[in-house]
Amino acid sequence: MKSLWNILLATTLSLLLPLHTLASPASDDQPSTGHSKGHTCVACVVVVSVIEQLAQVHNSTVEASMERLCSYLPEKLFLKTTCYLVIRMFGPDLIKLLSANINADVVCHTLEFCKQDPGQPLCHLYPLPKEPWKFTLEKARQIVKKSPILKHSRSSSDICSLPFLAKICQRIKSTIQNSVPFKDVDSDKHSIFPTLRGYHWRGRDCNDSNRMAYPGRRPDNWDIHEDSNCNGIWGVDPKDGIPYEKKFCEGSQPRGIILLGDSAGAHFHISPEWITASQMSLKSFIDLPVALTNELDWPQLSGVTGFLDSISGIKENSVYLRLRKRNHCNHRDYQNISRNGGSSQNLEKFLETLSRNQLLDHPAIVIYAMIGNDVCNGKVDPIPEMTTPEKLYSSIMQTLKYLNSHLPNGSHVILYGLPDGTFLWDNLHNRYYPLGQLNKDVTYAHFYSFLNCLQVSPCHSWMSSNKTLRTLTSERAKQLSDTLKKIAASQKFTNFDLLYVDFDFQEVTEEWRKQGGQPWQLIEPVDGFHPNEVASQLLADSFWKKVQLQWPQVLGKENPFNSQIEQVFGDQGGH
Ligand SMILES: *[C@@H]1O[C@H](CO)[C@@H](O)[C@H](O)[C@H]1NC(C)=O
Numbered sequence: 001m002k003s004l005w006n007i008l009l010a011t012t013l014s015l016l017l018p019l020h021t022l023a024s025p026a027s028d029d030q031p032s033t034g035h036s037k038g039h040t041c042v043a044c045v046v047v048v049s050v051i052e053q054l055a056q057v058h059n060s061t062v063e064a065s066m067e068r069l070c071s072y073l074p075e076k077l078f079l080k081t082t083c084y085l086v087i088r089m090f091g092p093d094l095i096k097l098l099s100a101n102i103n104a105d106v107v108c109h110t111l112e113f114c115k116q117d118p119g120q121p122l123c124h125l126y127p128l129p130k131e132p133w134k135f136t137l138e139k140a141r142q143i144v145k146k147s148p149i150l151k152h153s154r155s156s157s158d159i160c161s162l163p164f165l166a167k168i169c170q171r172i173k174s175t176i177q178n179s180v181p182f183k184d185v186d187s188d189k190h191s192i193f194p195t196l197r198g199y200h201w202r203g204r205d206c207n208d209s210n211r212m213a214y215p216g217r218r219p220d221n222w223d224i225h226e227d228s229n230c231n232g233i234w235g236v237d238p239k240d241g242i243p244y245e246k247k248f249c250e251g252s253q254p255r256g257i258i259l260l261g262d263s264a265g266a267h268f269h270i271s272p273e274w275i276t277a278s279q280m281s282l283k284s285f286i287d288l289p290v291a292l293t294n295e296l297d298w299p300q301l302s303g304v305t306g307f308l309d310s311i312s313g314i315k316e317n318s319v320y321l322r323l324r325k326r327n328h329c330n331h332r333d334y335q336n337i338s339r340n341g342g343s344s345q346n347l348e349k350f351l352e353t354l355s356r357n358q359l360l361d362h363p364a365i366v367i368y369a370m371i372g373n374d375v376c377n378g379k380v381d382p383i384p385e386m387t388t389p390e391k392l393y394s395s396i397m398q399t400l401k402y403l404n405s406h407l408p409n410g411s412h413v414i415l416y417g418l419p420d421g422t423f424l425w426d427n428l429h430n431r432y433y434p435l436g437q438l439n440k441d442v443t444y445a446h447f448y449s450f451l452n453c454l455q456v457s458p459c460h461s462w463m464s465s466n467k468t469l470r471t472l473t474s475e476r477a478k479q480l481s482d483t484l485k486k487i488a489a490s491q492k493f494t495n496f497d498l499l500y501v502d503f504d505f506q507e508v509t510e511e512w513r514k515q516g517g518q519p520w521q522l523i524e525p526v527d528g529f530h531p532n533e534v535a536s537q538l539l540a541d542s543f544w545k546k547v548q549l550q551w552p553q554v555l556g557k558e559n560p561f562n563s564q565i566e567q568v569f570g571d572q573g574g575h
Pocket residue numbers: 059
């Protein structure tokens with residue numbers, strides 16, 4: 001399954017930074033030519049729309065508007081440089097086309113970033129022009145007829161083949177390959193001891209020159225000389241000669257939190273400011289480079305493993321921060337083993353990046369939360385691609401066996417069910433999409449159908465005007481949830497107990513209503529699919545309360561030494 005971040009990465013960037021030709025992440029099992037064409041088309045329409053709307057908002061020329069967009073972008077990752085290069089290349093055509101009031105869909109078909117294949121429907125985001133499509137397109141083609149660029153852009157998915165871009169492409173490529181950004185998880189196993197350390201999906205290491213020091217392990221010799229478990233507690237109390245780790249943590253039953261999840265778990269987020277002309281300023285793109293190097297995920301703010309204070313201003317905290325608050329000895333013991341596009345069917349590809357040593361480490365709470373991709377895909381007919389209950393059963397059993405052979409005794413595994421995604425269509429379809437707010441011309445229904453037409457939707461089956469399809473998808477999701485529930489009720493493992501919780505979005509929505517909010521405010525505005533930061537924090541809250549009530553043993557005891565730990569070790573080295 002092609003993961004969503006590819007699309008949106010392409011969307012926000014590919015015209016500015018030809019990433020998909022440079023560092024296309026290892027693609028999966030399906031031929032992706034159709035998809036990458038679709039991504040290019042989405043990217044073109046978004047960028048052209050932004051240029052057009054910036055001109056409208058500032059009552060400026062198209063030229064000034066392109067300048068403005070580039071000036072907002074940061075220098076990092078060559079974003080600004082590439083933007084100027086792209087203007088040089090496509091600017092003249094864009095000026096001619098947009099000045100003639102040609103809309104983004106037509107512009108992108110004219111420049112051949114979007115293409116209507118024979119026998120395929122015409123994909124468009126905005127309402128169709130009043131004149132027949134063929135006629136409009138022909139008119140636009142006449143406008144740029146003499147442009148030398150068009151010849152090149154026929155192979156526009158590889159703009160790096162243009163002579164004057166080749167060099168800069170090369171430089172960007174090597175920069176990207178030499179920095180972390182787009183590495184595949186599988187290619188990242190640089191450690192000789194994969195289960196002890198080496199992967200970067202976990203709490204920060206505190207001693208890079210010591211393989212045996214990492215978050216989550218049981219302390220070595222009570223951490224008299226060094227902090228072997230990176231929780232910031234070590235050394236000996238000079239008053240009585242007792243090691244602090246022994247004094248403060250012994251018997252406190254420390255534990256870590258590990259999330260096996262998908263893009264929702266990793267908190268996929270595209271800032272609406274990146275595509276909303278009326279809100280765009282120099283400040284808008286400050287966090288873009290960091291986001292890009294994190295696969296557009298924000299795990300540091302996620303509901304399960306987040307460790308930064310929420311920027312949304314909501315008071316609820318992540319599950320990790322709550323565990324840390326309950327017992328400061330748990331400091332830094334979190335792992336976000338989530339991946340965009342993750343599902344029960346591909347988890348085995350990255351499950352082994354989980355690091356837990358059965359003999360040396362503290363037990364862990366593992367949350368399995370693959371909440372969408374088993375029923376979501378972008379196919380014209382999504383149903384045959386969905387995971388069946390039988391397939392789910394066998395892959396979950398595999399996963400649990402793996403966990404039983406890797407988790408320390410006394411761990412807990414919690415399976416999350418799937419949500420009923422009909423709330424997406426119900427709450428969003430007649431609202432304006434960010435690109436449609438200025439002129440009140442694009443709703444989420446239009447946006448969804450554009451993605452479905454191009455076959456790049458992250459979830460055709462729920463993000464669809466077809467009610468039958470949405471209902472069938474919810475039925476399948478329910479069957480899968482029931483399968484997980486059944487497994488949790490019937491299977492026993494030696495090293496962990498197995499629990500199940502519903503993914504109850506309804507409950508979260510009600511809580512949000514009580515706080516004066518509307519359901520649509522819980523969904524990521526740009527992708528119209530993922531739960532946003534507020535939703536993840538509310539979900540974490542509901543999770544915590546449920547577990548505390550039903551299975552308090554999972555969370556462990558409150559550590560009576562917390563305040564003393566704060567006195568001696570302050571923030572315990574931060575995160
Ligand atoms: C927009 O700019 C044009 C030309 O610069 C000017 O004539 C027009 O009055 C401006 N419109 C607004 C709404 O400022």
